[in-house]
Amino acid sequence: MLFFSFFKTLTNQTVTIELKNDIRIRGILKSVDQYLNIKLDDVEVLELVKYPHLSAVKNMFIRGSVVRYVILPRSEVDVGLLEDATRREAANQAGKAR
Amino acid sequence: MSFFGFNTTLPRDRDHPPSGSRGFFENPDPFAEVAAQALDDDDAIDFEDTYDGLGDQLDDDQDAFNDDTFGGGGADGGKVGRDFDFFGKTAQVSDAIGEEQVRFALQNPQTARVAPQVSNQPAAEPPAKRSGYEKYSDPDFIPDLQAKSSVWGIPQKKPEPSISLPQSRKMMSLEEVEAQMRNQGVHPSHSMPPQIQDSSYLRHPQDLPTLPDGFPNLPPELLRAQFERGGLPPHMAPPPPGIPELYAGGPGPAPPGLPLHMIQNNVPPQNIPLSGPRHAGPPPGQRNQHQQQQMVPPPSSRAGNNGLPIITNPQQIMQLTEDQRSAYLVEDAKRAKRNHKIFLLSRGNGLMTPQDKNFITRIQLQQLVAAAGNVADSDPEAVLAEDFYYQVYSQIRGAPRQHPHQPLGHFAQTYLLQTGARFGGHGNRRAFQNADNHMQRMQQQVQRAVEAAKAKPKNKQLIIEGSLGKISFSNAKAPKPMLNLKRPDSSEGTRPKKIQSDLSISDRKSILTNIEHVYSTLMSMEDMERTMPPPPEDGDADAIQEHLEWRQKVHSLNQQLWKALKVMEPIGKKAIPRIFRHIDQEQRVTILTMIVVNLDSLDVVRLAQPSGPNDAQLPVAVREAIDLFSLAVMPSLLGYVNEAPFNIIIGLLGLVIAQTQVVSVARTKTGLGILTMLLSRAEIVKEAGQASERDWQQWVEKFNDLFDMLEPGLADIFPGSINSGDDMYVWQFLAAVGIGASPEQQQRLVIAVKDRVMETVGYSKTLPADMASQRLGNVNLFMRAIGLDVELLG
């Protein structure tokens, strides 16, 4: 749940998502669920020339599993907190595994 | 077989619809069979191309009971005709049958040619061969049967059938068909009179009083109810929204379903008004009168249908104007299209039982509820554990921060404020659910399912025999299977030791492990802080007890942390500020002391030694480490040093001099920073007059030592060449030295750095104004400390 929690804090931020088929989409992160499915608004497809079929798409739902990267705005990430959250997550997982 | 008993050869089916079969939907084209059968009745028709052979299965032996079934020998004394009861199901289905008949006729002109002859001599047929529709051969009906377009004088309609044929391959409303029929001037065989509609009995009141023997006294309502309940195959489409009024009295929200042709008949809104009188069942005495009204559509009923009259009788169509008729046909086409859709959708009907659906719903809900956190999870700690980042982040970012530049590591303070509002929301939701009994039950059910799933988490998925897929038991908290790693019992394996840089992997790992240990202890301390009970009030023994216990725990954690720090080991830089919050003064001194003692072995000092006079650029990693150190560690140390007693400062300076290579330490930013820190603190103490004479003497001694040690290397403490720019900290240091220095020392100082001062001043003249003033300002820090100013050098 760490990344679900993490992405929730990034809603209404502009992110760029690279899909596993190389398409890169920039848009406003509207919502995310526990599968890390993502809803984007005001999307803009990078290298639109390559993907003209996407030129009319204004918002989209992206299945989490097709995401390769999400490029995040650094200013919106609290690195120290994120590291702590990771430690907690690791501790939780270790606790569950035993 | 036609399951409504339309086929005379299977009369038993009339009272016992084949509920075991899929009935109407058994055949991909529900009407093909009907059409074929209709053909079968007419020997003269060559139906080779469409006949499906079902007629061969007909059993004429079964005709013996036809009279019983159809009331042939009933009240009318053997007069087969109008007294047949096609009330109810027969009437419902007959429309579709009629349509199909006509459709076939349209497709097979031979049929069309032959049919009229047959219909004109109904008496020639043996009664047993017929299905009880003989009443249509009654003189009363002959006008209908003979209806031809030539009679109406509208031959221009002729091409229409060929146009509508392809689209109406499957579905055609009765009225459409009728219109086509007339336009073609043909009529289906006598056994398929288009007048057979569900409402037709209303127009033939004489049929009603003379019900067949089987149900002589049953009121129409009862028969109808029976028909709706069990008289039809159960797996048919529920009625479309257009007709709910008709079946308002039906069994439950999902009636067993209606045959498609019935829907077809009832869908058009103009037919709905008929249902009133039908259900009400006007007394027989009035029926005649009622019938008369129906024959000519009352003008008042036109409103609901784009001004089209209610068409209950084919004759009405020909009374319409051309516009009305075409509008009517358009309406019908729409309806037919919709019915076709319903038919397609209804194919999957009955595949899943309500229990199946419930099961799936429960699993889905279980996953959702597990995500939202069920009641057991409303515990704030659990939520925090699952959603730590979000919760804390929104606290930090959501509320305006008092100190925007406070180190992010201090977020722990805000833990105290979190929770609360969120759970108010939860409570509201629960209250709402309590009000809603159904939701509550559902929730309980889901709760049980969740618990069951928790109880046996081994089964990650379930494959039910015959199901179309597997049902995953993953829940929202673990949406996909996690890496499941086996943890060996003994962590010590045979591990090849390979030297990596200057630390062996095991050393590196143990250091990292130590740092992690520090962090986890820190986090549990921060958790403790968050759960700090309110300050005890007088007389509240419990609270005091609680508080004491809490202090105890904090203390033990503190010890744990202290042990974990293993002061001698390298310490994670970022942890320092957080650690400082949790340790007492003595421990802080120890840390500071350790840092000072080991100053020249700290990576930020050791690795930061410039390798050559002009080698300005340190490796990126080192530079980053230095930045980190000055951002994370220095403020904490400074914060402490600024409050530290003078003797500690003196002691620390003594340590630097005694324990470290002062010259090399001074060549690094970190080292100079610490020295500056100590020197300036001493100066502040002196200014404030807090220093005792003895302390001050000690300090001056140490300072002189330091100065003597530094002096030869003063020219080398600047980083790289003059144009590298980042030398402010050096000037700061020099300023700190200069303030504390004796006049004689100040002179030596100026001599030592004179060249650099002149270079910088000269260099700044080549720079843009703002950068130049910045550089000169840096120099001035030092110059002013010794009572000079760069302007004097000008």
Added chain:
Amino acid sequence: MADNEDTGAPVAEPLDLGRLHVSITSAREPRHAIPPPDRTTTTQAYDSHCNLVLGDVEETIYVVDEDDETEENLRTIKKQEEMLFVRG
């Protein structure tokens, strides 16, 4: 991660080790990318699905262009990001 590969040491508890690398510089190799010697990437967060958040990433994509003469031509594309989520 890269450190493991560097040493070739069998890691009994990869995720625990991952924990050690939080905030400790390590290198990430997406799509055959090799970190340049002087650039460091920081693992900011990870979970049990190996989702990662990395700071200061340089991604190197290796593209092999094949000519008609079966001559392989290696081309690299580099992309830099300040903060990157990598789907595990």
